[in-house]
Amino acid sequence: MQRIGVFVCWCGSNIAGTVDVQAVSEALKNEPGVVFSTNYQYMCSQAGQDIIKNAIKEHKLTGMVVCSCSPRMHEATFRKTAAAAGLNSYMVEIANIREQCSWVHKDMQIGTEKAIILGKAAIAKVNLNAPLVPGESPVTKRALVIGGGIAGIQTALDIAEAGFPVDIVETKPTIGGKMAQLDKTFPTLDCAACILTPKMVDVAQNENIRIFSYSEVTEVKGFVGNFDVKIKKKARYVKEDVCTGCGLCTEKCPQKKVPNEFNLGMDNRRAIYIPFAQAVPKVATIDPNACNMLKNGKCGVCAKVCAAGAIDYKQQDEIIEEKYGAIVAATGFNPISMDKFDEYAYNQSKDVITSLEFERLTNAAGPSAGKLIRPSDGKHPHTIVFVQCVGSRCAACAEKGKEYCSKICCMYTAKHAMLTRDKYPDTEVYVFYIDVRTPGKNFDEFYRRAVEEYGVHYIKGMVGKVAPEGDKLMVQASDLLANKQLHIAADLVVLAAAIEPDKSARPLATMLTASMDTNDFFTEAHPKLRPVESPTAGIFLSGACQGPKDIPETVSQASAAAAKVIGLLCKDKLTGNPCVAHSNELMCNGCSSCERVCPYGAITYIDKEFRMPDRTTRVRRVASVNPAVCQGCGACTVACPSGAMDLNGFASKQIMAEVDAICK
């Protein structure tokens, strides 16, 4: 028989206002196993905790129930209190009589009655509790960062700075991500390359960082502190350690007509290429879909001109296996496709472009060497119309757009408009918006400058149609403030396309068993209090893969994720959660139901020898739970048809005892 102590908290007037705490502690005194019951104003305070500690010692308690706030709030507090007085932490139960009782009831009688029932349920459970001891597992002191944009770069640099080795895996031939494609950055207008490329060099030179470019993660196994990861290093047909990045091959390659993805297809590159001059690693890559030598064995020019002898047409994909203690997802974003937005004639006219294409057009290293021209005829545009929220905040058109605000478009459009007016004062600039959203340090001031100093025409209303007529783009729009239809003959139309998570995020989330929302953004462990952690232990989130973000925010989050990783890698051992599932092997029939529902991949099946009553042995297939991976969600206990699966600390019979106590 347990010796249970009951501690009813007033929480000031939070609980005592609608629950008669004295009556509750009196009523619970007579429950089975209860040897002590009291109430106090603030049970979580030092004085309250002392009451608990003294009672544990004085009454030789073997279990305790705290009737207080949600266990999310103070379960950890009271577990520590119990442990300090020599009681096993897992002999503590919380009856939530605040959030689930006093806060939702107005009537003292009803509140009190319910608090007593909740207390009885917790007591019934504690009667069946058994002390639990958490296990320990070692920590591999190496981090993996998936994605080499500004988010991944910042996270990797911060982790490396703390002295831990980090690997960056990037699918493209170079790190740098979207930021490398940008021209200027708001709100200070420093050039993106000038602030990004030194960081890229830092990454390359940091002894703690390895870059796996042109690579992807293909398999993740294990658990927090002990991930086993396979990385596929795709064949780039160039020996990375030999290539000097001189670029001669990229000038001599005869295959000149490959759309250049770095410039969003607005110009061409060769079949062997270095994405841009400041690429890291600065190593050439052969595009196997364009290279004549790889396709039909006829060419070989790059191998002939390469003085270093770095070309290797026979190179194969390579699989690298490595152990990591923590994994950071930094897979970033992409603008959505404009294929379903034919009202803006994106596919009908070359002079309708996206904002990212506009960045390349104004970038000194872009296809027009920074000269703002119309892609169709190379002429200078005199009237430019910017359309915001193309596909963003689009609840009514969910099949083609996104319901959410893409967050960065208002600011970069203000930047584009301002820079255009600054450089080309003869150009009229119109910006159509639903709302202008510019919270952020110095952001609204920036937007006001575009309107007031640079004379950008901001018009509240949406563009309904862009009609290419002759060499003009006839823009039909509404001015909602003037209640007028507008017709503008534009030379260039720029669409602020909504952004969405990179397509690689969904399969990666599956590998990491990290959860995602309906838009394929990674879900954080808590939207406010744990914004850089995934609910899956050991997986951290950096940058736009968690939600739309601008550069300042991305960098803050990247550093925050790094801090969390460093905190984890500093530990030599991790204490596990003992409230994990376990299988009663004698009852397990090997059906795999539990394995299928386990969201964490914690259950595997093993063949095990059993002694039969007739003294023979038989091999049976039974479920085996890895306690280090199990998060104790309980999905398997519900799925198990034979009742073999049970959860430590939340056993089926404990739950039933609680239900019985409530229904009594």
Add this chain to the structure above:
Amino acid sequence: MKVTYFPGCTLRTKAKDLDMYARRCAEKLGVTLEEPKDWQCCGGVFTTARDEIATKLSSVRALKAAKDKEQMLVTVCSACHNVIKQTNHAMQTDADFAFRVNNYLGEDEAYHGETKVLHYLELLRDVVGFDKVKEAVVNSLAGKKIAAYYGCLLLRPSNVMKMDDSENPSIIEDLIRAIGADPVVYPYRNECCGGYIALENPESAKAKSSKVTKSAAGHGAELIVTACPLCKYNLEKNGSEIPVVYFTELLAEALGVKEEDNE
């Protein structure tokens, strides 16, 4: 095959051509159009007022009539098609609306949007098939440059009409190709003609319509085809420099059924 055919009131008055040629072409292509008994006006405009059911009752009656005969319901007028398809969609998806309509109608069997509604163009594309239309052509219109005018009602709202991409459609162009002519693609083919604003503010309707006709002519079209009587009225009234005809008339010409009965 037999389908239920809802002509709509304009097709009995101003738009007799649209109706007559639709019937002849269907017959030629092996489809019999059967009118439901005692049909009434579709309601004219699909009002988005949620509590308005009276204007939708006649549409539901026609839909129910088609269901009783286990036929699909075909319309050819853009406005009728729009109203009937939207009403049918509301009957499928808005339980409260369907409940009130069914209560009002008081029929033995409740209607919940079971009937499949097709525009005549969809009938040609999805049931007959444009390849069959092509085979049936006797007067090729080769070399004729024809602009399709969709207007605003035929394809929108696209998630209910589910007929074609409302911003970059191709169904009429594909028909024009099937009968041997050259479609002219121009940007204003899915813009509004001005619609009923022609009554209140003729200048506005004129501005809308002439933009369409000028654009079509400017892209080299010699003829505009449409499925909507009001579009045809507005385009013609506002001085189209090229003729505007119903697509069914053009189809009748290609299928050789325009002249023969016209004596």
